[in-house]
Amino acid sequence: MSTDTETRTRLLDAAETLFYAHGVQAVGMDRLRAESGVPLKRLYRVFPAKEALVAAYLERRDERWTTSLRTYVLARPDARERVLAVFDWLGEWFAEPGFRGCAFLNAYGELGTAVPAVTEVVRTHKARLRQFLGELAEGVGGGDDLADRLMVLVEGATVVAGVAASPTPAPAAQAREVAELLLTRPGGPGRAPGGATPGALG
Structure with a gap:
């Protein structure tokens, strides 16, 4: 080097x-x-400038984090299992001794939109995650509805695990259970009962 x-x-x-x-x-x-x-x-x-270092740190972490998730999930041969594997991967991450939640949300929580370069990296990371979840949702016959719900489950579980007193995979397991319900709902994966559109039930 x-x-x-x-x-x-x-x-x-x-x-x-x-x-x-x-x-x-x-x-x-x-x-x-x-x-x-x-x-x-x-x-x-x-x-x-320190801001440049923060952005570079997050960019590198995005590449590593996303690659690790994709590699783990795509190793599963079944489309439905790939969706659920997202939460298995999260559980392993949450259980790591140094786990402190989502680095991107942590940085955004500290800096807000005051540092555009950092904000851009954070939003790009979340967009890449949402795109991947969209690919997985499509694989099980779902669409944007399912992908959006999976995104909420992933982010919610990460926040809950991040503020826990000690590293725990429990939020990932709980989110996985909800994801399983979404995959088996009447009307197709991610759809409300009876095929109603999201929000139609109030």
């Missing part, structure tokens, strides 16, 4: 560890310098 490439990797590794564990605003550049071992002058050469 070139010097700048190696430096970038070291900084992103440090940023991922510190930002995810402690929050974006609580971690200053001096702490990142100490954790990474990268001199401050070189740090600013690679990332001229």
Whole structure:
């Protein structure tokens, strides 16, 4: 690796560890310098502003997170099992010792829309997740209705697990049960009873 490439990797590794564990605003550049071992002058050469480092950290995490989810889910041979595998994967993630919820929602919760580059990464990540859920929904004969509901289940379970006192897969298991009900509803996956459109029941 070139010097700048190696430096970038070291900084992103440090940023991922510190930002995810402690929050974006609580971690200053001096702490990142100490954790990474990268001199401050070189740090600013690679990332001229902290906002650029936050965005890069989230972009890399998006790639890793999405790839891991897709690989796990698409290994299942059955379309219905692929939908449910999303929640199995979430359960394993939620049970990890360092789990602190969704890094993207955490960053957005701290920064709001004050940093457009970060906001864009967060929204892109959520759009990629929604697109993947749409592919899975289509595989079981569902449409946008099912994909939207799966998105709510995934996000809701992640938030609940993220604020739990200790890592637990329980919210993922509970969301999986609801997903199973959605897949077996009369009128098709994700449809309201009797084939009514969402919202028609008040």
